[in-house]
Amino acid sequence: DIQMTQSPSSLSASVGDRVTITCRASQGISNSLAWYQQKPGKAPKLLLYAASRLESGVPSRFSGSGSGTDYTLTISSLQPEDFATYYCQQYYSTLWTFGQGTKVEIK
C-alpha cells in the first residue's frame, strides 16, 4: 500500500498568516492527490484534487502544488474559519490512503 506522510502534525498560526502543509507519498502518485478539511464533529470536505485543482466553491486562498512523491497545501492568508484538521489522500492506487492529518490551531 502507498503510505502518506504529512508534516507537521500540528501547527499554530495567526489570522492572515501563510500556512504550508506537506504530504509525502511512499512512491510516485502522478498528481493523484486530494486535500480535505475537517472541522470537529463534521465530515471531511474536499478542497483540492489532482494535486492543484480547486473544488468548486473552495476559496482561492487554498492552493496545491507538487509532483512525484511530494505535495503541498498552501493557505495564502489564514482566515478564522480555516482552523481545522487537513488530510491528504492518494488515489493513484485503488487502495486509497490518507495522511495522518495536520491540525491548524490558533496562535
Place this chain on the structure above:
Amino acid sequence: QVTLKESGPVLVKPTETLTLTCTVSGFSLSNARMGVSWIRQPPGKALEWLAHIFSNDEKSYSTSLKSRLTISKDTSKSQVVLTMTNMDPVDTATYYCARTGGIAAADPAFDIWGQGTMVTVSS
C-alpha cells in the same frame, strides 16, 4: 442535491458482526463513473479507508482489514452495505460513506461525504 446517509447500530458487542448501510440520493449507483467508499475515524485519530465498490460492482478492500470486510450494493434501493466481522473495541469509530466519480473518472477523490455514524464496540 447529492446526499449520502449512513445508518446502522450505535453499539455492538465484541465478536459481533457490524452491518452499515449508506443510502444515496441525487445520483445513481449504476452511473458508470460513480463509486462509493467506506471510511472510518476512531475518536481523535486519522481517517482510514476501508472499502470501495465501483459502478461495475468490482470491489476493493483495505489490505489490513480485507478478511473482515464485505461491501455490496443494491442499485434499486440506492444503498451500499458494509459488513465487518469479529468487531473489537479498537473498531470504535465514526464510519463515513463517500462518493467518487463526481469530479471525473480520472480523479476518484471523495467529493461528497455522508454525515457519519458513530459505532461503539463494548460489552
